[in-house]
């Protein structure tokens with residue numbers, strides 16, 4: 384079996400992971416217990432988690448922290464460049480319109496991200512940038528967001544137009560009636576977070592394997608094992624498929640047409656020399672006319688995340704190169720919304736894919752034909768921030784512990800298809 388030792392893990396994760404982990408060399412992985420040695424020899428685990436993105440990584444860590452033997456398997460590595468969780472940064476916002484359950488989770492997620500950051504030596508995984516939404520008028524969703532945030536005591540502020548102009552001179556406020564500010568929200572370091580979770584999982588005795596997995600033998604409605612890409616097998620009592628955009632490939636039944644994977648394009652623009660207006664902590668994360676972005680963090684540039692068209696994207700084979708038309712449209716937006724950046728060059732660009740469920744809710748449900756197989760996914764463009772909550776929820780659910788029935792219903796695999 385392709386169990387990844389620490390050296391291989393670092394090689395696979397690349398230089399940045401190495402830089403993170405080198406300082407922790409001595410604390411990695413205490414000597415294995417007898418049970419762990421037996422488990423390693425026998426290619427079995429209590430739970431096998433397939434996919435080490437935000438959903439699978441956190442699930443595996445929480446399961447391991449419950450004391451279970453856990454195998455975490457990923458074809459390309461935790462937070463890899465093809466994965467939805469593999470981007471540089473992801474937003475943690477509290478506003479969810481009427482979808483109050485996600486606001487509840489985010490409030491707890493703030494505490495958990497801060498606690499994990501401290502537990503893992505204080506490396507920055509969460510930047511509290513605040514969020515500013517510029518609006519032409521109140522929408523039903525915006526009103527619902529304000530009502531829910533007020534109910535839960537999440538600080539928020541309506542910033543009137545004249546105040547906007549004074550407080551946020553980097554933005555072009557023409558045509559905007561007001562801004563909606565939520566100071567407690569921010570930006571998570573996505574790829575780094577996945578690596579930190581996988582490393583913590585290994586330190587606590589979990590097994591990470593670099594392999595592509597497929598369902599193997601079945602006995603009645605029970606999956607017996609996985610077949611790995613090198614031909615070996617791993618058996619487990621419970622299997623959690625947290626394969627993000629790959630779910631329809633890995634489990635065509637029932638995931639075909641229950642998830643789409645549209646292309647998404649992100650740009651990082653330069654900020655003018657010696658100009659701190661577009662840099663954390665002087666600029667909030669923002670949302671303007673359906674486009675959102677972040678200030679320059681760790682010197683990467685000013686991020687602009689677009690959603691031009693819903694072109695289907697293959698996470699394995701499609702090339703991640705932006706088109707001239709995407710560059711042109713993004714430039715037009717930036718020139719209008721942030722005039723001081725109009726002449727700044729694109730420093731980096733990235734192409735990734737969403738994995739969107741039919742109702743944009745997450746999916747956590749048993750496979751309809753295999754009682755010990757769980758399907759976990761449907762991040763729908765907003766899943767990263769919730770991984771820290773969802774992993775806990777999934778770990779509880781698959782081990783038969785008590786969970787919130789409202790969440791169980793919300794996350795069930797819906798009958799509708801695309």
Ligand SMILES: Cc1cc2nc3c(=O)[nH]c(=O)nc-3n(C[C@H](O)[C@H](O)[C@H](O)COP(=O)(O)OP(=O)(O)OC[C@H]3O[C@@H](n4cnc5c(N)ncnc54)[C@H](O)[C@@H]3O)c2cc1C
Nearest residue numbers: 434436437438457458467468474596627762765766767768
């Ligand atoms: C451009 C973009 C912007 C986003 N912005 C935000 C944001 O601001 N805030 C936010 O909260 N969320 C955001 N999201 C959504 C969020 O990133 C995703 O919902 C979340 O990362 C999904 O995590 P996941 O673990 O389900 O999937 P993934 O991260 O894709 O992980 C799936 C893993 O499964 C592995 N895998 C697949 N098949 C196999 C197999 N057969 N065997 C072994 N391994 C396999 C893959 O290698 C991969 O590592 C954004 C997404 C994108 C693409």
